[in-house]
Amino acid sequence: MKLPTDIKKIIVFRALQLGDMLCHIPAMRALRHAYPNASITLAGLPWAKSFTERFNNYFDDFIWFPGFPGLPEQPVDPVLFASFLNKVQNRHFDLALQMQGNGTIVNAMIALFEAHYTAGFFLPDDYAPNLEYFLAYPDHGSEIERHLLLMDYLGIPSQGTQLEFPITAQDQYDYETLQLALAPKQYVCIHPGSRGAWRQWPVEHFAALADxxxxxxxxxxxxxxxEEADIVAAVIGQMREPAINLAGLTNLGAMGILIKNAYALISNCTGVSHMAAAFQTPSIVISMDGEPQRWGPLNKKLHRTINWLESDDFDAVKKQAIDLLSVSQVSL
Structure with missing residues (x-):
């Protein structure tokens, strides 16, 4: 169902972490292209204020979301939630977009935003604020494509699937102050951490590929x-060759430059893997969550996603590294 063209104030609800947020940027690019003069506000986790500042081509404002029962990202404070809801309602948004997920937990909350139009995902057996602008959740394909399907359902044409990660002058300054002896394309980033320990590939495997x-x-x-200093130290402790320990030294922007200039990235399926996709830095991504088709990069030639739960064969991963890191491609 196509949305009206005269929408001026939009609130997008997506209270998630970096990788999840990067995956919905193609949908935000489409939304901005469809509504170039609208004011677009993100309701998200506290850290995401800096995300909207980085992506200020797509977001004009930010409202901190203080949690809701059933969402695991942060504890719920009823008083703060009441204040949040009051702030949202007083903005009188024309459109509220539920882009958190399938809607089982948050659709009733989104209805309380009292926007003129409300849209998003729902499961057919669960509640949806309306059936005109809610798409049955597509439980297939990549996270990027799922959100573009919602845009298409709302009459908003895609502007491509490419991820983005804008680099600022401050990012460049922060990187340069580290004074790293790393020439572009002459190093490989190894990122062994992940927000959940269950999503972390064994440190000895990271160490072997780093070697x-x-x-x-x-x-x-x-x-x-x-917070990942211990796992970084564990990887280095397993290595035979020298390595550069950057745990805790890079903020998000400096990390972006580090990945952009790297020859390749080797990581778990986490936020940095989506940054590598944005920069088109080749990568090996180890999927430990059983959803490689959802969270793995779309370009399967540039980014080799390994479903470790399906095939825990280190030699197969090593073969991918041999193909990616051919010695003939580096100036010694």
């Missing part, structure tokens, strides 16, 4: 957040 990268003439940059 192989060094043997091919690359430097090995082992990256992670401050």
């Amino acid at each position: 192989y990268a060094v043997e091919c003439g690359f430097k090995a940059a082992i990256t992670g957040t401050r």
